[in-house]
Amino acid sequence: MKLFRFSWKPENTVRQLEKCTWQTEGSVAQQLFNASELERQENRQKFSDLLDGAYFLFKHELPHTTLYEPLLEVLTKIDHSKKLSTFFDKCKKNGSYDSTATVTELLEATSEVIDKQILTKIRESRIISIMADEGTDINHHQNLSICIRYCNQDTGEPTESFISLLKIKNKDAQTIFDTIVKELKSKNIDMTKVRFTGFDGASVFSGQFNGVSAKFRQMYSNSILFIHCRAHVLQLCLLSACEDIIEVQESLLTLKSLFYFINRSSIRLTRFNDIQMLLKHPQLKLIQPGDTRWLSYFRSVNAVIRCYEPLMITLEHIVHERGEESPSASGLLSILKDQSTTFILHSLEPILEALSILSKSIQTKNGDFNQLEKSMLGTLLRLEELKETLTLSSTNLNRDRITRATSRTNEISLEEIFNDKIVKFIDEVISNIKARFESNALKFLNCFRIFDVSEATNEQEYGIQEINTIRQQYPDDFNDDLVAEWKVFRKYLFVQKQQQKSAILTQRQQCINLVKNGMTRDMYPQLSLAVEIFLCAPISTATVERDFSTMNRILTDLRNRLTTEHLEQLMRVSIEGPSDLDDDLKDLIINCWKYFQGQWFVKVPMSQWCVHGFSMRTNNNAEAFHSRFNRRVQLTHPNMWSFIKFLQGDENRFHHLRIQFYAGLGARSKQAKTIAIQRHIDNLGQRYYDGVISAMEYLDGLSYTVAKRKK
Structure with a gap:
């Protein structure tokens, strides 16, 4: 790696020596060292500006190899102090700071610094949770994304961090498990700290006997709990309720048909946009609903309702043209004119909105199960309320929005549809949420509600059963001191409740104070470990899904030749990197010793690069062979037959040299x-x-x- 190639010129050294105070005592070598150090600091300051430009490309997911040189040219032009231009002129012969190799090396160094900082915090934490998922990139390669949830020991806050993106050949549970374990061990992460695994509902991950989560329990500890992604569970609740109500399912299928019909033709899409402009309607896009896309159904229903009139006009124009697509447009138009379909879509909007709000709260990066329980309770109350309020609001729909032409004249009782379809759909959603959200992991995590000040009492047995449950779940982590610590801490909670101060800490704040380094943690070491387990429980795999979204933004059709290593590094900088580099981080990236120490002392043994005591210290023989071969070929891309012919010629040459050596020819x-x-x-x-x-x-x-x- 040639990260720093600062040029040395005699006139530069003389100029620096003139700046030195010759009255200073010291040898000539010391004065030369001082001058060199001064020049090095100036070069480093200028090089940090170039690092800012490269980091801008990394952070904003822009093609760094193609845009780095043009970006440096722009920076040089807008630099009125001319310091950068002077820097480039001075380093023009010996430096290559505008090359693709340099910006790639900066990417590797930046990713390594960020990765080391994250791993340091993970190694300091006492409890970790593993989250992972597999996905396919644009090159049809199977990739495995790994994230870890842990608590920052300085702040006590739970954090989810991206760890690795790995290419896998097979998608079976054993391969995925082996890949995760091998990667985390290579990063010196203690696997005995794992207490939770968070995956989606795929059987390869969640299988009770042969899934990845089961293999973690078999290999490390039966105490490791599997948590099914709650955002995925909520989507399953919605899909299951739709399957039970055929009319609701058909209305949602109509949204898919509308999206494909309009968006798969540039002509129809342009006409739809033009009609919105003529009606002075906001330029809206139809949203594709999907069974695996969280929040997509609400956004899709909302978009259709908001652009209902332009959509109807577009379909009518296509029907009147009597072209190939007229029958499809006529069928969609007939469905949208159906008063029952329109009524169902309007009724679904507030229901799906309540579910989308719950889904967003689940997808927060540092949420916990106490927050999830409160959000879920609020959503259930909202759904119960909608069974009463929707009757009035739905019967008073804006007729201009519902239909333009004559609606279907069949006699339909909206109240009957509401009671038979909408209320039943709401009841199905509520029952599915209550049934699917209840799990062994959730029941166990409910034990930590005893840390809520509002529920604290002065009873002697308050919280004892929950503490014993925690101890039984993790017998290797706790002993009798856990109960003793709880009895003291319970009194502290009750005193807080009696004081009734406005600044009473919530359950989450109590847990964070116990986890972070300080006096409270030292007083209650086992309680601190217990609440750290609670905070490390992942409520969703949204972080892993965001990682794949980042991957798809970086790896595109026009940027599809990135290696997995460089793709992982770009993802790490984009996801985990700060918005701006501070001076300390710049120093870590720029320092030559950091790369030398990390690469040439750790990854590459000294015996492979130290030539002390060896008679053959260079690879000049290999370089001479390549030079001679290039001179003989004289083509950038020779065909296969020419290439084989040149190889045969070199073989004959070496054969003759060997005969000469055997005959007594000595070395030069x-x-x-x-x-x-x-x-x-x-x-x-x-x-x-x-x-x-x-x-x-x-x-x-x-x-x-x-x-x-x-x-």
């Missing part, structure tokens, strides 16, 4: 100048190891020996 003798330089170097090294000269004198001697003299 070294020049006298080379022998003399090597003797001087050996003598200097021997004198240094014998303690005759110091390290500075050794370096001075080497510089005089190997420096090229001007002719």
